[in-house]
Amino acid sequence: MDSLRMSEPPRLLRSVCLQTLALASAALIAGRPWARERIAHEPVPAPKPVKAEQRFRVVPLPKPPPAAKPAPAQEQAQAAPPPLPAPKQQAQAAPPPRPAVPAKSAPAPVPARIAADSTAVHGVRLRVMVPRSPADLAAHLRRSGGCLVISRLEGGSAEVLQVLGEDGREVAGPPCDGVPRVLRDDSINQALGDPLGRARAAGSGELVLQVLLSPGLPGIAQSALRARFGPVSEEEMGRRAAESGYELTCFADPAGPLRCQ
Numbered sequence: 001m002d003s004l005r006m007s008e009p010p011r012l013l014r015s016v017c018l019q020t021l022a023l024a025s026a027a028l029i030a031g032r033p034w035a036r037e038r039i040a041h042e043p044v045p046a047p048k049p050v051k052a053e054q055r056f057r058v059v060p061l062p063k064p065p066p067a068a069k070p071a072p073a074q075e076q077a078q079a080a081p082p083p084l085p086a087p088k089q090q091a092q093a094a095p096p097p098r099p100a101v102p103a104k105s106a107p108a109p110v111p112a113r114i115a116a117d118s119t120a121v122h123g124v125r126l127r128v129m130v131p132r133s134p135a136d137l138a139a140h141l142r143r144s145g146g147c148l149v150i151s152r153l154e155g156g157s158a159e160v161l162q163v164l165g166e167d168g169r170e171v172a173g174p175p176c177d178g179v180p181r182v183l184r185d186d187s188i189n190q191a192l193g194d195p196l197g198r199a200r201a202a203g204s205g206e207l208v209l210q211v212l213l214s215p216g217l218p219g220i221a222q223s224a225l226r227a228r229f230g231p232v233s234e235e236e237m238g239r240r241a242a243e244s245g246y247e248l249t250c251f252a253d254p255a256g257p258l259r260c261q
Contacts, residue, residue, distance in 0.1 A: 112174055
């Protein structure tokens with residue numbers, strides 16, 4: 001312990017001596033002329049200018065979309081999803097086709113039925129005078145709205161088989177409306193080219209040639225009968241006509257309508 005305390009003063013003395021020596025060396029160096037010139041000639045660095053404060057606003061820009069890279073055909077084929085399996089209904093065998101049903105043919109038109117022969121009107125016996133020339137008869141039928149037909153007589157009625165034109169040939173369509181009258185004279189049939197003979201060769205039954213006179217015949221006949229017998233009933237007209245043997249005669253005028261007397 002005593003030895004430790006004896007060694008402390010010499011260490012302090014040594015430190016003081018070293019500091020003194022350093023100060024003396026510095027003073028000696030400072031006194032040199034070259035040292036003073038160096039100190040004097042060294043420029044004092046100018047202070048750095050203070051920069052003004054600048055503020056910047058950062059605006060985020062949207063990123064451009066990445067460019068699509070064309071994939072090779074092989075990669076596209078590999079990337080394509082596998083096809084979906086076909087439904088079970090498609091996998092089943094298709095049913096056999098149904099046999100074609102034959103189309104039903106249109107029903108044949110029902111033949112028109114008319115009266116067999118109009119022999120009386122308003123209870124009075126009727127007689128009709130028609131032209132024997134087909135041209136004159138055709139002229140009257142055009143003006144009065146009548147026509148010629150070939151019919152099959154069946155009891156008290158007749159079934160119309162053909163409607164004839166002015167030249168005696170069959171025309172399509174239903175018969176006209178009118179008062180039927182059987183043409184017993186064969187001269188008109190022959191003048192028209194015998195259409196009745198052709199119909200009889202193709203068909204059966206009692207076939208006749210009929211003329212359908214103007215539908216206004218009953219009104220024309222009534223006017224003629226009232227002018228003769230006065231405004232009496234049909235029964236009275238028929239009785240008076242039978243007692244006197246009177247027959248109502250109507251003429252198919254080629255130049256105009258029917259006229260009765």
